[in-house]
Amino acid sequence: MKVDLLNELRKQNPIVFNISNFVTVQDVANGINALGASPIMSEEVGEAEEMVGLASAVCLNLGAFTQTQVEQIRTVGRLANQQKRPLVVDPVAVGAVHYRKRVTTGLLADFHPDVIRGNAGEIAALADVDWQAKGIDAGEGSGDLVTIAQACAKKQGCVVILSGPTDIITDGTRTTKVLNGTPLFQVHVGSGDMLSSIVAAFCAIEEDSFEAAQTACLVFAAIGQLVVKQSPDVGAGSFIVKLLDALQRTTVADIEAIATYE
Ligand SMILES: Nc1ncnc2c1ncn2[C@@H]1O[C@H](COP(=O)(O)OP(=O)(O)O)[C@@H](O)[C@H]1O
Numbered sequence: 001m002k003v004d005l006l007n008e009l010r011k012q013n014p015i016v017f018n019i020s021n022f023v024t025v026q027d028v029a030n031g032i033n034a035l036g037a038s039p040i041m042s043e044e045v046g047e048a049e050e051m052v053g054l055a056s057a058v059c060l061n062l063g064a065f066t067q068t069q070v071e072q073i074r075t076v077g078r079l080a081n082q083q084k085r086p087l088v089v090d091p092v093a094v095g096a097v098h099y100r101k102r103v104t105t106g107l108l109a110d111f112h113p114d115v116i117r118g119n120a121g122e123i124a125a126l127a128d129v130d131w132q133a134k135g136i137d138a139g140e141g142s143g144d145l146v147t148i149a150q151a152c153a154k155k156q157g158c159v160v161i162l163s164g165p166t167d168i169i170t171d172g173t174r175t176t177k178v179l180n181g182t183p184l185f186q187v188h189v190g191s192g193d194m195l196s197s198i199v200a201a202f203c204a205i206e207e208d209s210f211e212a213a214q215t216a217c218l219v220f221a222a223i224g225q226l227v228v229k230q231s232p233d234v235g236a237g238s239f240i241v242k243l244l245d246a247l248q249r250t251t252v253a254d255i256e257a258i259a260t261y262e
């Protein structure tokens with residue numbers, strides 16, 4: 001695990017172009033900014049080519065799109081492939097809404113992501129595995145999560161992150177489980193969206209998407225865990241504030257001291 005990619009990220013301060021959703025856009029921007037990357041957002045297809053050109057990685061969040069935005073997302077995804085920018089997709093609620101699954105499947109036929117990051121309900125849906133997703137949340141299912149993540153990686157031909165109490169990162173062959181984290185991530189809407197853009201930030205500075213993805217998962221989960229260790233009384237409101245502080249201040253050594261993965 002290359003935890004010191006975090007120092008490289010802070011040194012390079014890569015620009016990450018995000019198509020976010022209106023719910024969590026500010027968390028995403030401040031999250032990657034605090035960590036050490038440089039966010040930029042856009043909703044206008046007319047500037048897509050320039051946006052992709054100036055960015056070192058692109059994150060497409062499918063959390064709340066209109067038909068117009070789907071066409072912007074399609075254009076940006078194709079441009080990211082053409083301009084060889086690392087591309088991360090977050091398929092929010094694709095397991096809970098048939099319309100989203102249909103649109104997302106169409107988008108994934110038009111461009112190729114380097115990493116897909118979702119919870120169990122979302123990754124199961126993209127692997128065509130039976131699962132009861134619950135809105136934006138993972139929901140319930142009985143399948144083995146490592147098997148589901150690997151099936152999704154093989155089907156989609158990219159690195160897959162199945163996040164949750166344990167994050168599973170796989171390219172279909174290599175697989176890592178990150179055991180760090182805190183249940184408080186679940187009481188803040190936007191935790192997953194922040195992680196997806198942080199994955200894009202690491203992809204901007206590390207060519208191997210699997211390495212980038214596993215480091216991003218460890219860094220984010222460990223920093224959340226450290227927040228709770230340092231402030232045991234933290235609740236849903238103060239968690240995000242303290243998380244932003246910790247994204248800015250936590251060192252590679254702090255993370256290495258509690259890193260738990262296999
Ligand atoms: N119960 C939990 N314990 C520890 N970490 C968690 C838990 N649930 C989620 N996380 C962490 O929260 C972040 C967001 O993951 P997740 O909740 O799966 O995404 P989403 O918000 O898209 O459903 C990840 O870093 C994950 O490791």
Ligand SMILES: Cc1ncsc1CCOP(=O)(O)O
Binds near residue numbers: 023063189190191192
């Ligand atoms: C509530 C909500 N509705 C549409 S997108 C969104 C945010 C999802 O954020 P996350 O997947 O990070 O919890």
Ligand SMILES: [Mg+2]
Binds near residue numbers: 092118119136193
């Ligand atoms: Mg999500």
